[in-house]
Amino acid sequence: MVFLFAPHILLIKNLTGLSWPGLPSQFNRPGGVVTMAAMVMVLVDRINKPVKRFLSTFEDWFTWAATFLPVLTGWLAVQHLLLPYTTMLALHILSVEILLIVLPFTKLFHAFTVFGSRWYNGRVNGHKGCRYENPSDALILEPCRVRRAHRSMLIGARGAPYACL
Numbered sequence: 001m002v003f004l005f006a007p008h009i010l011l012i013k014n015l016t017g018l019s020w021p022g023l024p025s026q027f028n029r030p031g032g033v034v035t036m037a038a039m040v041m042v043l044v045d046r047i048n049k050p051v052k053r054f055l056s057t058f059e060d061w062f063t064w065a066a067t068f069l070p071v072l073t074g075w076l077a078v079q080h081l082l083l084p085y086t087t088m089l090a091l092h093i094l095s096v097e098i099l100l101i102v103l104p105f106t107k108l109f110h111a112f113t114v115f116g117s118r119w120y121n122g123r124v125n126g127h128k129g130c131r132y133e134n135p136s137d138a139l140i141l142e143p144c145r146v147r148r149a150h151r152s153m154l155i156g157a158r159g160a161p162y163a164c165l
Contacts, residue, residue: 004028025078032075039068063106069095 006022013019043064046052073095077088103109110117 029075029078032071032078035071036068036075039064039071059106063102063108066095066099066102066106067108070099 004023005028006025009019009022046056046060046064070092073088073092076082077085077092080088082088083091
């Protein structure tokens with residue numbers, strides 16, 4: 001909704017001069033509802049699954065709330081619900097600013113760094129095959145099959161450990 005909603009495009013046009021056609025409101029309003037419903041389903045799933053609930057930290061719950069609030073306040077502002085439009089718009093802008101402040105310090109930032117980290121890790125660790133503690137094991141095992149196995153399960157033919165690179 002950020003790049004396809006007409007008021008967002010108008011804000012970007014006022015800031016940068018760039019503009020493009022936006023989607024009609026009949027597409028944007030259900031998009032907000034679908035987004036909120038999906039986020040609530042993710043929250044319910046996290047609450048109902050004991051392992052996910054156990055692994056969740058305060059950061060996970062706070063990140064969910066910081067992501068949910070801009071969607072909720074934006075939808076409420078467009079629908080003219082709960083508070084006057086200008087107050088709800090101010091809350092929407094405040095919630096987006098909070099999200100932008102916490103974004104680099106949460107797991108959400110992985111969505112932006114995934115390509116850079118994949119390139120960096122591939123460049124640094126771009127070795128093919130395996131490094132063996134016992135060089136004679138290299139003749140027995142196939143590197144392609146070994147690379148798919150879990151590192152803790154990798155034991156050479158004579159019991160010597162080795163590590164995939």
